[in-house]
Amino acid sequence: MSRYEEFMKFRERMNERILAQGTLEIKRFFALDTKAYAAGALDEKAKELLGLAASMVLRCDDCISYHLIQAKDKGASAAELFETFTVALVVGGSIVIPHLRRAVAFLEELEQAAP
Amino acid sequence: MSRYEEFMKFRERMNERILAQGTLEIKRFFALDTKAYAAGALDEKAKELLGLAASMVLRCDDCISYHLIQAKDKGASAAELFETFTVALVVGGSIVIPHLRRAVAFLEELEQAAP
Amino acid sequence: MSRYEEFMKFRERMNERILAQGTLEIKRFFALDTKAYAAGALDEKAKELLGLAASMVLRCDDCISYHLIQAKDKGASAAELFETFTVALVVGGSIVIPHLRRAVAFLEELEQAAP
Amino acid sequence: MSRYEEFMKFRERMNERILAQGTLEIKRFFALDTKAYAAGALDEKAKELLGLAASMVLRCDDCISYHLIQAKDKGASAAELFETFTVALVVGGSIVIPHLRRAVAFLEELEQAAP
Amino acid sequence: MSRYEEFMKFRERMNERILAQGTLEIKRFFALDTKAYAAGALDEKAKELLGLAASMVLRCDDCISYHLIQAKDKGASAAELFETFTVALVVGGSIVIPHLRRAVAFLEELEQAAP
Amino acid sequence: MSRYEEFMKFRERMNERILAQGTLEIKRFFALDTKAYAAGALDEKAKELLGLAASMVLRCDDCISYHLIQAKDKGASAAELFETFTVALVVGGSIVIPHLRRAVAFLEELEQAAP
Numbered sequence: 041m042s043r044y045e046e047f048m049k050f051r052e053r054m055n056e057r058i059l060a061q062g063t064l065e066i067k068r069f070f071a072l073d074t075k076a077y078a079a080g081a082l083d084e085k086a087k088e089l090l091g092l093a094a095s096m097v098l099r100c101d102d103c104i105s106y107h108l109i110q111a112k113d114k115g116a117s118a119a120e121l122f123e124t125f126t127v128a129l130v131v132g133g134s135i136v137i138p139h140l141r142r143a144v145a146f147l148e149e150l151e152q153a154a155p
Numbered sequence: 156m157s158r159y160e161e162f163m164k165f166r167e168r169m170n171e172r173i174l175a176q177g178t179l180e181i182k183r184f185f186a187l188d189t190k191a192y193a194a195g196a197l198d199e200k201a202k203e204l205l206g207l208a209a210s211m212v213l214r215c216d217d218c219i220s221y222h223l224i225q226a227k228d229k230g231a232s233a234a235e236l237f238e239t240f241t242v243a244l245v246v247g248g249s250i251v252i253p254h255l256r257r258a259v260a261f262l263e264e265l266e267q268a269a270p
Numbered sequence: 271m272s273r274y275e276e277f278m279k280f281r282e283r284m285n286e287r288i289l290a291q292g293t294l295e296i297k298r299f300f301a302l303d304t305k306a307y308a309a310g311a312l313d314e315k316a317k318e319l320l321g322l323a324a325s326m327v328l329r330c331d332d333c334i335s336y337h338l339i340q341a342k343d344k345g346a347s348a349a350e351l352f353e354t355f356t357v358a359l360v361v362g363g364s365i366v367i368p369h370l371r372r373a374v375a376f377l378e379e380l381e382q383a384a385p
Numbered sequence: 386m387s388r389y390e391e392f393m394k395f396r397e398r399m400n401e402r403i404l405a406q407g408t409l410e411i412k413r414f415f416a417l418d419t420k421a422y423a424a425g426a427l428d429e430k431a432k433e434l435l436g437l438a439a440s441m442v443l444r445c446d447d448c449i450s451y452h453l454i455q456a457k458d459k460g461a462s463a464a465e466l467f468e469t470f471t472v473a474l475v476v477g478g479s480i481v482i483p484h485l486r487r488a489v490a491f492l493e494e495l496e497q498a499a500p
Numbered sequence: 501m502s503r504y505e506e507f508m509k510f511r512e513r514m515n516e517r518i519l520a521q522g523t524l525e526i527k528r529f530f531a532l533d534t535k536a537y538a539a540g541a542l543d544e545k546a547k548e549l550l551g552l553a554a555s556m557v558l559r560c561d562d563c564i565s566y567h568l569i570q571a572k573d574k575g576a577s578a579a580e581l582f583e584t585f586t587v588a589l590v591v592g593g594s595i596v597i598p599h600l601r602r603a604v605a606f607l608e609e610l611e612q613a614a615p
Numbered sequence: 616m617s618r619y620e621e622f623m624k625f626r627e628r629m630n631e632r633i634l635a636q637g638t639l640e641i642k643r644f645f646a647l648d649t650k651a652y653a654a655g656a657l658d659e660k661a662k663e664l665l666g667l668a669a670s671m672v673l674r675c676d677d678c679i680s681y682h683l684i685q686a687k688d689k690g691a692s693a694a695e696l697f698e699t700f701t702v703a704l705v706v707g708g709s710i711v712i713p714h715l716r717r718a719v720a721f722l723e724e725l726e727q728a729a730p
Contacts, residue, residue, distance in 0.1 A: 056484035061620035081234035102483035119196035133593025134670035217598035248478025252614035254333035256284035311464035349426035363708025368562035371514035399716035447713035536705040541694035579656035
C-alpha cells in the first residue's frame, strides 16, 4: 500500500469514528469544512488553492496533501500549484520549506498512484 | 488623516528606512515579496487572494490590510473577498474572527477613502 | 467610553455587518462558535476556561477579553482565572506574558465597569 | 511494542538525558511544567483538559497524547474529552482536524493498552 | 510621555500586579525568564539576540521591544541587530515585515529617548 | 542507513526537484536562505544559533536538525547548544519540549554518525 493509500485510508477510518463518537458541533464543523470549498463567486479550483496556501503557511502536512489531491482534481496545473507554493513560501518563510519538500514528494506519489 | 492614510504613510516611511539601513538580504526579500504576486499561470487577483487567505490564517492585520488594498485594485469583488474570508475562517478557526472584524472595518474605510 | 465599552461596541457593530454581508458558511461558523460553549458533560464555566486557555496560547487579545467576560459571568473566581493563566503560560512560554499583562489590565477594567 | 509504549519509552529516555545534560533553567522548567497541573482552585482533571485544549490548538501531537493519558487518569470521560476537542476545533479551525484524528487513534490505543 | 516610556510603565505596573496576584508557578516562570538570559557559555548579548530572533518569528511586538532594549544595553550594534532581523525575516517570511517596521520605529524612539 | 543519512538524502533529492521545477522566486528564496547565515557583523556560529532558536520556537523538526548540523559544523559546543535550547524553551513554552527531545536524539545520532 502506497503512502497515498495509507493516508486516505487512515483519514477515512478516523473521520468515520469522529463522526460516530463526536459532538453535534464537530459534525457541523465537518459539514462546514466541505461547504467552504464549493463553487461560488470563486470556482472550486481557486478555493482549493486558497486552502492549499493557508495549509502551507500553517504548516499542516495532511491538510497540504488533502488540498493537493483536491486542487489537482479540480484542474490545477503544476504551474498553478508551484505559484501557490511560491506565495506560501514568501509569506511563511523558510520554515515552510520542509513542508514544500513533502508536498513535492506527495505530488510524485499522486502521479504514480493515478497516472 | 484616516487610518488608511496613516497605515500607508507609516508603511512607506518604514520601508524606506528598512531599505536604507537593512542588509542586502532584506532588500532582496522585499523584491521577492513583490515578484511573488506578479501574474503568471495564476493572475494577479488570484495571487492577492492567496496572500489574503495566508495573512488571515496567520492573523497579521497589516498584511490583511495590504492584500485587501491590492486585491480590490486587481478587481476582486466583495463576494470574492468574503469567500476568501470563509476559507480562512474555516481553516483558521474562531481566532481568525477578530481579524475578520478588523478586515471588514478596513474595507469600510477603503470604500470611504476611495469611493 | 471605557476600553471595555469600546471593545464591546466595535465587536457588536462588526459582527452585525459580517452576518449581514457574510456567506452562509460564516453565519454557520458564528452559530457553531456559540454552541461549542453550551453546557454538556462539561459545564459552561469549564468550557469558557478551555476557550480562555486556547486563546491565550494562540495569543489573541480580543479572544482572551471575550472569554474573560464570559468566564467571570459563568462564575469563575480570580483563583481559577489565574490557574488557567498559569497553564497557558507554561504551555505557551514567555511570549504569552504580554497577553497576560493585557488580560490582567482588562480584568481591572471589568471590575471597574461592573462592580 | 505498541505505539503507546514506544511513545512513553522515548519520552522517558529523552527526559532523562535532557535533565542530565540540560541547564539548570531547563530542569526548573520541567519542574514547573509538572506543578502547573497540580490541584488548586481547579482540580487536576480540569487542568489536564486545559492542557489538552491548549495542546490541540497549538497542534502538538505528543503534548495531546500526554494530556490524553493524564486526563483519562484523572477521571475524564469520553464525553468530556470530545467536548474539549470541540472547543479546540472551533477555536483552532480545520487545521486541528489531522491532530483530532491522531488523538482519536491514540485514544483507541490507550484503551487497547490499558483496558 | 513617549511610547517607549509608556511601554515601560505599563510593563512594570502589570508585572507588579501579576507577581502580587499570580500563582507561585507564574512567579517562578518570571524568575526563569530572567535567568535564561544570564551569561553562560554564551554571553548576554548573544542570548538577547536569540530572544530577539525568537520573538520576531513568533511576531510578538512587546517581546521584540524588550529584547531590543536589552540587546542594545548589552552592546549589540545596529549591524548585529539588522543581521538578526535578516535571519528572522528569512525564517519567518513576509508576515514578519510589519513587526520589522515596528521594530525599526521602536529603535528610532530608543535613540531619541536615550541618545 | 541512519535517520541522519535518510534525512540528508531526502532533503537533497527534494531540493533538486524543487529547484528544477520551481518558480524563479522559489530559487531566489533558496539562495537568500543560504546567504542569511553568511558571516557579517555576526559570525556564522552566532547566526546558526539564531536559526536554531527561531526553528525551535516555530517547532520545525527538520529546520532544527539542519541548524544543529550547521551549528556544530561552525563550532558550537554542547553548552552553547543547550543554552540556545534554554532560551527557546522559555520563550516558546512546554510545547517546545517534544522538539527538544527530538533535537537531543538527533544530536546523539550526529555524534554516532560523525564521531
